[in-house]
Amino acid sequence: MPRPDKGTRQKLIETAKTLIWTSSYGAVSVDDICKAANVKKGSFYHYFPSKQDLAMAVMDEYQSYKIESIMKPVFAADKPFAQQVDDMDDVIIKDNKSNLEIHGFVCGCPLAALGSEMIGEEEQAIRLRVEELFHECQKYMINAIASAVETNQIPHVDPKEKSEEVHDFLTGLMIMARIHNSLDGLERDLKPGLVRILGLNQKELVAAE
Template structure:
């Protein structure tokens, strides 16, 4: 029996995620994806109308795979400052695991694809914007709790601070990819996050 249809679609999504994240959108062709996934080109076009369509699906899939971790990290049962500490540990751990798998630092998949394609494909730009906002919402929820608990001033612009944190974290991860080194990330990420929050490290 042949591979189930849902498995074929998922294999294309997973393969595209890996190839685009490791390399770039422009350097990876539909043929490359089909070859790596061991899927016929006709099957590709059965599920996706274009490479851009597959890229959209791969971004959504990546977010859904990350969602469980973020729900755990940003659980209301975790003290809000501790959520950010666990976020930093999670980012470094994930980047370390990926660098071992691909023998290079891959950085942020959304920033990589977004910076390459946002000016060329509106659907990709809108998808990246949508996903980044979802991550910022996690940050905002913790900041909102910090304000409620008196750890930040009531005048705090919660949305602005969440966006600033996301920009800083994403920038650090992008630099890790550029330098192909996780050492600055391990050294600076936690201190930078706590500095932006204007709170002291828990330890």
């Protein structure tokens, strides 16, 4: 029996990422993924025992991209905190605009979209994995806030609590952008909200642009 092509696994991951992100985990079936990827069902199960396992692989790949392409460059230690925050604002807006152009509507955060679906016991493994990935990204914000406090760039705050507040704010904005299918609120409220939550000086943030 011929073995599936080595590119098949990646094709399934990319296809599932697009289908789940632009629709929902619950609405997308294994058949839908196989059809869109032009992959036989046997090949799917060669790589993934279930749709849940594929979703896990999708999340892990997205997380690798997010860490290497977003979190590390944005929170580079040699940048002032105001510049880090300004860069984070820019990349969030840029990514959401790019995905709007590609898909035709606002997709928001793929992890938040996926995790918010997982309310039943059957898919708790996905919810827990989303939670783990969020915490992994939050470490970059925690370290950046701690450094900013130590160097008197922002008022004294608890870095972990403040990073959670920032994360909840960002996630809420992107979920609402997805619901309204509009980036107006995200573009209007993101930077002022970050300035308020983090106690930044608006002039410093403008200077970082």
